[in-house]
Amino acid sequence: xxxxxxxxxxxxxxxxxxxxxxxxxxxxxxxxxxxxxxxxxxxxxxxxxxxxxxxxxxxxxxxxxxxxxxxxxxxxxxxxxxxxxxxxxxxxxxxxxxxxxxxxxxxxxxxxxxxxxxxxxxxxxxxxxxxxxxxxxxxxxxxxxxxxxxxxxxxxxxxxxxxxxxxxxxxxxxxxxxxxxxxxxxxxxxxxxxxxxxxxxxx
Numbered sequence: 446x447x448x449x450x451x452x453x454x455x456x457x458x459x460x461x462x463x464x465x466x467x468x469x470x471x472x473x474x475x476x477x478x479x480x481x482x483x484x485x486x487x488x489x490x491x492x493x494x495x496x497x498x499x500x501x502x503x504x505x506x507x508x509x510x511x512x513x514x515x516x517x518x519x520x521x522x523x524x525x526x527x528x529x530x531x532x533x534x535x536x537x538x539x540x541x542x543x544x545x546x547x548x549x550x551x552x553x554x555x556x557x558x559x560x561x562x563x564x565x566x567x568x569x570x571x572x573x574x575x576x577x578x579x580x581x582x583x584x585x586x587x588x589x590x591x592x593x594x595x596x597x598x599x600x601x602x603x604x605x606x607x608x609x610x611x612x613x614x615x616x617x618x619x620x621x622x623x624x625x626x627x628x629x630x631x632x633x634x635x636x637x638x639x640x641x642x643x644x645x646x647x648x
Contacts, residue, residue, distance in 0.1 A: 454480075458506065459514040460557045467514075470521055474528075476500040483507045489516040491523035493531075500524050509590040511562050515583075518548050546570050562586045581624070584642055599626050600641035607631070608645040615648070 451471060455464035458480060471478045481490075481503040488508060492501040502520045504513055522545035526534065534540045549566060552558065558566065565586040572580070588598075602608060602618050608628075609615045616637070619627040625638040639645075 451478075458504075458508070459510045459517065462555050463514050463552055463557050466551055467517055467521075474500055474521075474524055476502055476521075476524065479503040480506045488512070489520045491520040491527075493524075493527045500527075509587065509592070511558055511590050512587040514552065514557065515562075515566070515587065518552070519545060522548050542570065559590075561589070581641065588642055596644040596646050598641060599628070599639045599643045599645055602645070602647060607648045609648060610645060616645075 451468035452464045455467050459467065467478075470476070477499060479502070483505050487505075489502065489504040492498075494500060502517070502524065504516050504520065508516060522541055523536070525544045525548065526541045529544075530540055549570070553563065553566075556563075562583075565580075565583040569580045569583045597608075599608070599618065604618060604620070606618045607615060608618065615631040616628040616639075617631060618639075619629060619636075621627075621641075622638065625640060627636055628639050629636050
């Protein structure tokens with residue numbers, strides 16, 4: 446596919462001035478780039494070359510433009526880290542963090558992100574304790590640009606509140622354990638751990 450066509454497609458999912466850069470990366474790294482349906486367990490994915498196949502990156506199609514771009518850069522940083530070190534370093538170690546910072550720079554230079562997202566990315570990059578782009582401050586900044594639904598975040602609910610998911614299952618919120626909330630499913634009695642930013646429906 447010609448680079449101009451890639452740019453036009455990418456511009457539907459990310460800020461338009463960022464799309465030409467990502468299109469160039471796809472061509473340069475000869476990467477198979479897939480825009481995927483929503484996956485509840487991950488926003489994006491990188492697969493290194495294996496048995497004759499090349500680099501593969503996929504990003505969920507339902508992300509807002511800024512989240513889509515951050516996730517895309519996150520996965521390309523994995524690609525670059527694999528090219529440099531193969532599997533000899535940690536997935537989100539110092540090498541990946543350095544590459545993520547380098548690959549994010551062109552978008553900072555273009556002022557692609559709104560100030561709150563830009564500040565959150567900068568803070569994240571300077572925080573060695575943060576292990577990945579699931580950093581809560583950055584996630585909260587990005588969430589603000591989602592298309593709003595009727596739901597609320599788990600962290601916004603009072604303790605012992607009852608809530609439901611899109612699939613109809615009902616839960617009761619309990620205490621926070623480290624970074625997640627213990628919630629009991631009222632349908633089967635099992636306990637699940639919820640991300641504070643998980644979108645649910647209060648009853």
